[in-house]
Amino acid sequence: MGTVSIVALVSFSWYVSGVESALATVLALVAYGFLFYVARILYGHAFRKDFPKLRDFFRTYVRRMGMIIFAVGFFIGGFSAYQNEIDPAKLPEYVISNGEKTVRFRAMAHIASEAFYDAVKADIAQARSEGFVLFYEWVRPWTPENARKFDALMGFKFDENLYAAMSKLYGLVPQDQAYLAGASDSRDRNVDVSVDDIVSAYEKRRWPVSIEASASGSTEVSVDLAKIMAEEADRLRPRELSAVRYVNRAIMGFVIKNRDAGEAAFAWLGKEDLFSSILDDRNEILVEAIISSEEPKIFVTYGLLHFDGVFKLLQERDPRWKIAAGIRNLHPTLP
Numbered sequence: 001m002g003t004v005s006i007v008a009l010v011s012f013s014w015y016v017s018g019v020e021s022a023l024a025t026v027l028a029l030v031a032y033g034f035l036f037y038v039a040r041i042l043y044g045h046a047f048r049k050d051f052p053k054l055r056d057f058f059r060t061y062v063r064r065m066g067m068i069i070f071a072v073g074f075f076i077g078g079f080s081a082y083q084n085e086i087d088p089a090k091l092p093e094y095v096i097s098n099g100e101k102t103v104r105f106r107a108m109a110h111i112a113s114e115a116f117y118d119a120v121k122a123d124i125a126q127a128r129s130e131g132f133v134l135f136y137e138w139v140r141p142w143t144p145e146n147a148r149k150f151d152a153l154m155g156f157k158f159d160e161n162l163y164a165a166m167s168k169l170y171g172l173v174p175q176d177q178a179y180l181a182g183a184s185d186s187r188d189r190n191v192d193v194s195v196d197d198i199v200s201a202y203e204k205r206r207w208p209v210s211i212e213a214s215a216s217g218s219t220e221v222s223v224d225l226a227k228i229m230a231e232e233a234d235r236l237r238p239r240e241l242s243a244v245r246y247v248n249r250a251i252m253g254f255v256i257k258n259r260d261a262g263e264a265a266f267a268w269l270g271k272e273d274l275f276s277s278i279l280d281d282r283n284e285i286l287v288e289a290i291i292s293s294e295e296p297k298i299f300v301t302y303g304l305l306h307f308d309g310v311f312k313l314l315q316e317r318d319p320r321w322k323i324a325a326g327i328r329n330l331h332p333t334l335p
Contacts, residue, residue, distance in 0.1 A: 002066025089253035142195035
């Protein structure tokens with residue numbers, strides 16, 4: 001199995017990235033083999049133990065390295081195939097009502113397949129024909145100072161190019177609110193905040209965000225994720241890009257199916273207050289807009305993570321709020 005796994009890895013490198021990549025893979029495996037052999041010799045001298053001959057060592061090395069390659073490949077391949085082919089991620093539409101108002105909550109993603117957005121666009125048009133008004137998520141423009149503060153909180157530059165660049169590495173497209181909404185409707189409402197509001201809420205929870213100038217006098221965050229991802233996508237060869245996209249969509253699907261992953265990541269980074277400012281505060285704004293609206297039918301397009309909090313807040317205000325119809329799912333990562 002060891003030899004077969006190594007041959008499979010080299011062949012895969014050849015197929016995806018060409019001859020140079022295959023040769024680089026072979027050289028890397030050989031280099032690591034000699035490195036481990038030298039380490040084994042030093043270990044033998046240090047502890048007065050025998051060490052194997054080079055030929056015997058490489059037989060063991062090939063067998064064990066092959067098992068590792070097989071295990072890693074099996075895990076990544078199996079995980080990706082399961083997430084993409086067997087159990088792809090679903091974004092639900094919940095229909096909730098308190099007997100007086102009906103809300104269709106369409107869970108969204110900032111990047112998804114064209115087929116997903118086409119289906120959402122059709123749903124919005126159909127809902128309007130039934131008398132629904134659109135409430136949509138879309139963070140509004142912000143001041144340059146608060147943009148720098150938000151970048152400092154996130155640890156990377158956040159701008160309008162981020163999702164477009166990310167979509168290149170996922171084989172998806174960024175959300176286009178103008179496309180989804182179609183012909184303008186005077187009843188449409190952007191029920192959201194600006195980055196100014198998010199920064200202000202965070203500063204109330206914690207303390208003022210400091211923007212320290214670097215030695216050059218710049219206050220810009222140096223990590224430009226959008227640029228890095230766009231350059232990486234342009235650098236990859238077509239087959240390499242296809243492989244990266246396949247794995248990335250699998251990871252995206254896994255995250256969507258595990259709603260607590262985002263909150264756990266923020267908690268691990270020590271950014272619980274930032275997560276609360278981004279999620280909880282906006283939930284309250286959406287709930288207030290639903291309750292205060294005179295419209296009896298509301299179609300909401302918002303991120304999946306918001307639904308549980310919104311539904312809980314609505315029930316706290318009025319226990320009559322219930323899920324009134326079956327959940328309709330769409331697959332955001334499938335073509």
